[in-house]
Amino acid sequence: MRDEALEPADLYDRRMRVVDVGGGTGFTTLGIVKHVDAKNVTILDQSPHQLAKAKQKEALKECKIIEGDAEDLPFPTDYADRYVSAGSIEYWPDPQRGIKEAYRVLKIGGKACIIGPVYPTFWLSHVQLKKIGPKWYRGVRRHGLIMGCSVTGVKPLSGDSPLQLGPKAEDVEKPVNRFVFLLRFILGAIAATYFVLVPVYMWLKDQIVPKGMPI
Template sequence: MLTASPQLIPNQRVAEASCSHPRSALPVGRPLQRSIKFSHQRSLVLRSAAETYSREVTAPRLIQHKNEAYWFYAGLSQVYDHIVNPGHWTEDMREEALVPAKLDDPNLKVVDVGGGTGFTTLGIVKTIAPENVTLIDQSPHQLAKAKAKPALKGVTILEGDAEDLPFPTDSFDRYVSAGSIEYWPEPQRGIKEAYRVIKEGGTACVIGPVHPTFWLSRFFADVWMLFPKEEEYIEWFTKAGFTDVKITRIGPKWYRGVRRHGLIMGCSVTGVKPKAGESPLAMGPKAEVSNKMNSNPLSFLMRLLLGTAAGFYYFLVPVYMYLKNLVWPKGLPM
């Protein structure tokens, strides 16, 4: 059950209506700007992120759980930089996605949440002094890869939970999270934490997937992990208290703007914290706790194996799109 002030509903509808155009209508990289403002302080109560969208209730999302994601990355971390990034999260995509984060002063304090092997952090330290950057992730296997990168020497690297960050309120000037939200059991809670840990006037930037519309891609996406809709990103940010919420679409160049198959890294979403302190959004206890088994071992193993198998589909999609780009006439839609 969601309760909100009456003023929130019209603004939500405006935001949703502005997203109603086809996903292929805008080229990759073109910003979609939403600025949602409220005339007075409001308090929202969200008991569970899963209650907000029926799609979240019905989709299995076998790896959208802390323990499943932990062990999924125990294996994937060994090849992540060499297999995942080239097909889904390239250096040019990273540079484009970080522009809205406004990393324009080396003295800014920046936290990279769910930073994994440090690929996104490498983009951050191009403009931010490493000693002002903190990388945090729940996977020690991923963090081991980050610690081995010479360019990240000086960066503070910590193990921790994106939905329960171990930092005081108003600690950072910028919050960045790339390729992490898809594994959060409660994405609303993670974005609420993003609001809490940045300072007044600071910017939070979440880079993540976009939901596919093609039936086969949608099936595998929903079995694997969370692929949010653009409208959902906007609503999560606005409910957390952010203003000036904006979306910039990104994607591999060889996709030619195609989004119907979904993208593991498909958009960069930013919002500005208007007021110091915690988020005005109130939530109940966390649904899941890191490193605490939430199911019996057999159920856990089946979720892990089936979710990993579904995820393999998205190792094939970029190969298909790359080959299609080579042979498909440039003037025809993909």
């Protein structure tokens, strides 16, 4: 599914400058470097533990790997040809701020490809949409967020985004509230369990229900 999700990013030139925001262990980056020289790719993530795993991957040895915040990117305006973020936006405290940053760091004509679990429904969105998911789902979208979506847009003008936002929803430099952290950890563990069980359930249905019949 990784290669399928990256298709809308249009990585057609090995000389492209690409930023992989929320790149974590480098799983998505491995798909990027199939099409772009690793020396032109930057992996950014808030977790040093995740990035340590990315650094161990031989194919990513020439990538620039840095810690950073998706909502406050350490890149100049009009910097990258492609912005990629996979499986990260659902964890951002203020997704609009992260999208605003994606717009800012892209060059004019540059393309952003954000891959997440929610299919956008706002009718005014001028973006390219691509559903992704395991074949055994047979296109079904039930039981919650069981399918993903690549959302791709092109930067039409140079400079910063015209979107005006207030103060950041969460300051990562402030001390962590232990109660909030524990609550988020519990909710995250429940969600992770659900996301494991649903694909197993759908796979079993795919094995039982005859091909060609809806599941």
